[in-house]
């Protein structure tokens with residue numbers, strides 16, 4: 001009987017020559033995936049972390065906040081991919097050069113964002129309707145940076161359309177990308193609806209480059225099942241990891257249990273310190289308000305604690321409320 005190949009999420013692999021210790025990645029998350037969220041994912045086992053999407057135009061024009069905050073990379077988070085969005089190949093080339101100088105290991109291009117503000121400029125999922133431009137933009141990122149380039153895309157713009165699959169094929173067959181991250185939902189579905197893992201499997205079997213899948217991977221069981229069903233090179237965790245970095249270790253089979261109260265509080269403590277380091281205490285106090293509800297669901301906090309944390313205007317006040325002082 002032929003040996004059955006058992007694929008494991010814990011196996012190392014290479015993406016465009018970059019060594020990645022396992023097959024569980026942190027997906028790009030706009031407004032969230034900064035260096036300390038990525039570092040947190042790495043601490044909990046992620047093999048590869050991807051930044052929130054960053055505007056190629058803002059980098060090209062040397063926007064200070066973009067270049068100092070969004071391109072900040074921590075020495076312990078490698079391998080790290082910086083995701084860029086944009087529609088202009090020259091601008092992308094220039095931005096990619098700056099991203100390489102910032103220390104990224106890979107560049108990912110966003111061709112999946114369905115938000116009108118992004119699409120109306122011709123970026124994000126709008127590129128799926130313009131394959132020549134999509135190829136030119138991705139090629140320019142490689143030229144500017146000298147780094148391996150991947151593209152994250154949707155299956156298409158609307159149900160029944162497969163523009164994303166066609167663009168993925170061209171990018172891979174023309175040797176423009178080292179890999180593809182497929183979110184097998186249509187852009188019009190935004191983030192709801194069932195991901196089409198069978199379509200993902202077809203792409204995995206078809207493409208000469210590794211395909212990572214994203215979408216619907218909320219639990220370890222769902223992530224493992226999607227990895228098996230699609231045959232993908234890896235899985236990228238997104239919403240399931242919000243306030244739940246323990247999901248990385250669970251998907252990797254390194255732990256089964258959920259974190260206890262002390263562990264969750266210790267994680268919040270770490271997060272508050274890192275946010276202060278990144279943004280200064282005043283901005284961090286506001287920035288962290290979006291993070292608290294994700295963690296509080298694990299602490300069984302009542303509504304009044306949630307509300308008080310949303311009003312906390314200093315980190316000291318937030319620490320007091322959480323009993324971390």
Ligand SMILES: Cc1cc2nc3c(=O)[nH]c(=O)nc-3n(C[C@H](O)[C@H](O)[C@H](O)COP(=O)(O)O)c2cc1C
Nearest residue numbers: 027028029030052053152183214215216217238239
């Ligand atoms: C708040 C939020 C921000 C996101 N930001 C990005 C982004 O910057 N770039 C990107 O390619 N995808 C982005 N996505 C899509 C995710 O990376 C992921 O593909 C999607 O959420 C599906 O995975 P899930 O169902 O496991 O959450 C975002 C999703 C959410 C919910």
